[in-house]
Amino acid sequence: MNLYTRIKESFDKQVFMQHIGAELESVEEGKVSISIENNGQLSQQAGFMHAGATTTIADSAAGYAALTMMPEDTDVVSVEFKVNLLRPAAGRKFMANAWVIKPGRQLSVVEAEVIDQDSGKVVAKFQGTMFSVSNE
Amino acid sequence: MNLYTRIKESFDKQVFMQHIGAELESVEEGKVSISIENNGQLSQQAGFMHAGATTTIADSAAGYAALTMMPEDTDVVSVEFKVNLLRPAAGRKFMANAWVIKPGRQLSVVEAEVIDQDSGKVVAKFQGTMFSVSNE
Amino acid sequence: MNLYTRIKESFDKQVFMQHIGAELESVEEGKVSISIENNGQLSQQAGFMHAGATTTIADSAAGYAALTMMPEDTDVVSVEFKVNLLRPAAGRKFMANAWVIKPGRQLSVVEAEVIDQDSGKVVAKFQGTMFSVSNE
Amino acid sequence: MNLYTRIKESFDKQVFMQHIGAELESVEEGKVSISIENNGQLSQQAGFMHAGATTTIADSAAGYAALTMMPEDTDVVSVEFKVNLLRPAAGRKFMANAWVIKPGRQLSVVEAEVIDQDSGKVVAKFQGTMFSVSNE
Numbered sequence: 154m155n156l157y158t159r160i161k162e163s164f165d166k167q168v169f170m171q172h173i174g175a176e177l178e179s180v181e182e183g184k185v186s187i188s189i190e191n192n193g194q195l196s197q198q199a200g201f202m203h204a205g206a207t208t209t210i211a212d213s214a215a216g217y218a219a220l221t222m223m224p225e226d227t228d229v230v231s232v233e234f235k236v237n238l239l240r241p242a243a244g245r246k247f248m249a250n251a252w253v254i255k256p257g258r259q260l261s262v263v264e265a266e267v268i269d270q271d272s273g274k275v276v277a278k279f280q281g282t283m284f285s286v287s288n289e
Numbered sequence: 290m291n292l293y294t295r296i297k298e299s300f301d302k303q304v305f306m307q308h309i310g311a312e313l314e315s316v317e318e319g320k321v322s323i324s325i326e327n328n329g330q331l332s333q334q335a336g337f338m339h340a341g342a343t344t345t346i347a348d349s350a351a352g353y354a355a356l357t358m359m360p361e362d363t364d365v366v367s368v369e370f371k372v373n374l375l376r377p378a379a380g381r382k383f384m385a386n387a388w389v390i391k392p393g394r395q396l397s398v399v400e401a402e403v404i405d406q407d408s409g410k411v412v413a414k415f416q417g418t419m420f421s422v423s424n425e
Numbered sequence: 426m427n428l429y430t431r432i433k434e435s436f437d438k439q440v441f442m443q444h445i446g447a448e449l450e451s452v453e454e455g456k457v458s459i460s461i462e463n464n465g466q467l468s469q470q471a472g473f474m475h476a477g478a479t480t481t482i483a484d485s486a487a488g489y490a491a492l493t494m495m496p497e498d499t500d501v502v503s504v505e506f507k508v509n510l511l512r513p514a515a516g517r518k519f520m521a522n523a524w525v526i527k528p529g530r531q532l533s534v535v536e537a538e539v540i541d542q543d544s545g546k547v548v549a550k551f552q553g554t555m556f557s558v559s560n561e
Numbered sequence: 562m563n564l565y566t567r568i569k570e571s572f573d574k575q576v577f578m579q580h581i582g583a584e585l586e587s588v589e590e591g592k593v594s595i596s597i598e599n600n601g602q603l604s605q606q607a608g609f610m611h612a613g614a615t616t617t618i619a620d621s622a623a624g625y626a627a628l629t630m631m632p633e634d635t636d637v638v639s640v641e642f643k644v645n646l647l648r649p650a651a652g653r654k655f656m657a658n659a660w661v662i663k664p665g666r667q668l669s670v671v672e673a674e675v676i677d678q679d680s681g682k683v684v685a686k687f688q689g690t691m692f693s694v695s696n697e
Contacts, residue, residue: 169339172330173308194308203305204367205345212340231340232532233554235371235507235643235688237670239663254686255647259531260504260556262645262686278662278670280643280688282505282554284532368668369690371507371552371643373534375527390550391511395667396640396692398509398550414526414534416507416552418641418690420668441611444581444602468576475577476620476639481613503612507643 154225156180160217163228167213175210177217183253185217188270190246202242204277207249211236211265211279214251219261219283222253227285232260234281244271251279259285290361292316296353299364303349311346313353319389321353324406326382338378340413343385347372347401347415350387355397355419358389363421368396370417380407387415395421426497428452432489435500439485447482449489455525457489460542462518474514476549479521483508483537483551486523491533491555494525499557504532506553516543523551531557562633564588568625571636575621583618585625591661593625596678598654610650612685615657619644619673619687622659627669627691630661635693640668642689652679659687667693 157180164170164177170187173195178186187210189195189202197203212231220229251265265279293316300306300313306323309331314322323346325331325338333339348367356365387401401415429452436442436449442459445467450458459482461467467478484503492501523537537551565588572578572585578595581603586594595618597603597610605611620639628637659673673687 163334166334167339168330168332169342173341194304196304198299198302199364203303203345204348204370205309205341206305208344208348209339209341212344228335230377231374233371233373233505233534234340235369237369237663237688237690238367239670241366254683255645262505262647264686275662278672278688280645280686282645369641369670373527373552373554375534390547391509398511398641400550411526414536414552416509416550418509435606438606439611440602440604441614445613466576466580470571470574471636475575475617476642477581477613477617478577480616480620481611484612484616500607502649503646505643505645506612507641509641510639513638 156182156221160185160220170213173206173209178248180221182221183218183256185214185221185251187214187249188246202247204238207242207267207277208236210249211251211267211277214249215263215265215279215281216283218251218253219263222256222261223285226288228288229283230286232282232284234279237278239278240274240276242269242276244269246270292318292357296321296356306349309342309345314384316357318357319354319392321350321357321387323350323385324382338383340374343378343403343413344372346385347403347413350385351399351401351415351417352419354387354389355399358392358397359421362424364424365419366422368418368420370415373414375414376410376412378405378412380405382406428454428493432457432492442485445478445481450520452493454493455490455528457486457493457523459486459521460518474519476510479514479539479549480508482521483539483549486521487535487537487551487553488555490523490525491535494528494533495557498560500560501555502558504554504556506551509550511550512546512548514541514548516541518542564590564629568593568628578621581614581617586656588629590629591626591664593622593629593659595622595657596654610655612646615650615675615685616644618657619675619685622657623671623673623687623689624691626659626661627671630664630669631693634696636696637691638694640690640692642687645686647686648682648684650677650684652677654678
């Protein structure tokens with residue numbers, strides 16, 4: 154199966170992605186990008202995009218980046234991640250770019266950054282661990 | 290101002306909390322609980338609640354727990370957090386309980402756990418840093 | 426083999442523990458404590474114990490806490506950890522207490538805190554992931 | 562004062578750095594490298610360099626990278642950090658390279674990687690937060 158198709162099929166089953174308006178932007182081996190638009194529904198008390206929404210697309214992109222390097226009959230779960238929020242997510246459109254820094258049969262380590270497409274600045278930096286699980 | 294009222298006013302401005310159906314459950318000095326119900330809108334590809342939703346309520350509860358110990362004319366922002374996902378979030382209702390372990394004039398350190406109300410088990414453990422910002 | 430003996434045998438092979446003067450204090454199922462004394466050799470630029478030394482005993486205690494719940498023919502490695510440094514490590518003697526919050530066949534999640542024995546205060550909070558590896 | 566001199570003066574006060582044999586390798590604005598050699602004193606139970614030693618040089622390099630971008634009358638303390646251990650630290654000499662990704666008047670976010678000089682491979686990835694404190 155094509156790499157994009159594999160990830161897209163899983164992405165489309167993530168109802169939460171649709172609920173927050175996230176879109177799968179690109180898929181390469183070890184690299185996945187997901188975008189989101191804050192139409193106001195994703196804001197925290199000061200009007201910026203909520204850190205939870207920022208983290209959600211970073212985590213999804215990271216998990217899928219890891220999945221591109223795992224066998225076809227496997228799925229991926231997040232073991233843990235850490236996010237530094239660098240600036241208020243003041244823009245309207247954001248892109249989470251994730252890349253694998255250490256693929257593994259079971260454990261993969263992935264980084265991601267979330268970029269405010271309006272300012273071009275990084276609003277969040279993510280570092281996490283993904284685990285491969287059998288689909289049976 | 291009453292502690293609950295202070296937090297509730299801010300919580301109600303968090304549009305993202307309403308968008309995902311989160312509710313402010315309780316507020317004490319240094320402790321805040323937020324619940325969420327996964328009616329299907331919050332699911333990831335395997336049908337469990339998405340780690341992003343789990344993290345979102347943990348982060349909000351943690352931020353507000355810190356805010357209860359900050360001066361009245363301040364707001365709170367997340368500096369960073371780390372989440373370990375302990376089990377699939379298989380239930381329908383979840384409770385994020387957050388507590389401050391080190392209050393500070395500027396930086397506060399907060400922990401939170403997210404409990405699956407159906408199984409009574411902890412599905413996520415959160416440890417993060419909050420920063421106090423002036424409201425002017 | 427006795428739980429304490431099992432951990433002590435491994436601890437004694439950790440040359441770095443001796444180099445920094447760490448001692449194995451107690452071992453229970455899922456709980457391990459390690460102490461350290463800063464005789465001046467462990468200090469950072471302001472005279473407090475270095476965050477690296479604090480982290481080292483937290484990580485070792487956490488790894489061994491996880492190992493107490495793993496099969497006898499396995500060893501443990503740290504996958505990742507996160508540490509919040511709550512206060513300057515101003516005292517002379519410190520105790521790292523670690524406890525497993527989620528044991529697992531492969532992955533275990535462990536917390537630890539490092540206590541300044543002079544003040545009784547927590548100077549660091551640790552949350553990490555340990556992995557079981559076969560000894561063969 | 563010259564940037565290297567400023568960092569070197571502080572580094573030389575870190576007794577723990579000497580105790581573990583760490584050396585300040587290079588200093589640029591926002592970038593610092595520290596090396597270490599495992600002559601056997603830094604090993605864990607399997608003979609690899611202990612994660613605590615790996616973390617110690619990553620944390621020191623990260624703190625100093627942040628300090629290069631802070632005012633001259635300030636010092637730096639670690640707020641928190643997260644480390645993923647990617648591979649066994651099997652080599653003899655290691656280099657921690659740290660770089661600031663978000664400088665700030667109070668809070669700085671820094672990344673670091675620790676490279677096994679024998680294999681050329683990254684053994685640890687660090688992401689942390691540093692805080693500027695006045696020297697008075």
